[in-house]
Amino acid sequence: MKLDRDTRKVTAWLDRALADSGLTQAEFAAALGTSPSRFSTYRSGRTKPTAAFCFRAQRIAQGLAATRRARVMSAPVTAKIIRDTDDEDWAWRMLLQGRDHLRMLLEDGDDTVCAWEAAPPSTGSAGFDTLLAVLTRREFDQVGVEPPAWCEPRCLPEPWIPDHPFLTREQVIAKTPEFLKELNVFVPARDLVTA
Template identity: 55%
Template structure:
């Protein structure tokens, strides 16, 4: 997946759960490309269109920047985004509002996105 393909998959998702899967799948594909050390991560320089949801737009940018920074590479310019004007705290099946905020990584909280770190983990 590339940023444009990931944004399209999120936008076309049939529900929010599928949108979450798509953003994490895109992030995981980026992680794989970064691990190859063959320049294939350059595909992630491409500017995505909107996902149709400001929260997912900023989340995609934040996850992308975080992955590049984790391997000491400069993230693409399009990942430099402003924080959401209002907090985005998606509903969670097991955690209450305060627990979600408490368990959110700093790099997301700075952008006014609140998602527990464990929900960003994939197999």
């Protein structure tokens, strides 16, 4: 199939965005909220994406590249680290560090905050997925910036009450903030505070 000049430019633009993102094609497609097969048809020129999709792909890819250079976590990086560890304490630390990096970007008005618009892959835990989504949403809400679509948290079907080293199950439930209880996630408020 011979592509016209404009379509070739669009496919080159998307190829560049994919390379800049540092993600695989499947990961980048998911980060943009589309399927790998659909993204593949965009890159081949068989299907023409909207201009908005192209601009979003470029903006998010540039944000992901900038956060990598600055060694700042994004939502996909945070989720991947959580998924790849067997150490639950490390997973908690990385979740909070990712949230703190987002907070810093938002407070500084940094343009690379668009890296957090990239939908993360699953952490491998519905509880951590929900917690990452709700904490991300709260950070965006607190500065009056529209949160990304991916961080619309969904209530878990069953309560998620991670083991706590010092508190009983009942104490964890009692010390959990309402915004988490509504989602069936039970984590004491003090465990969400970082120094």
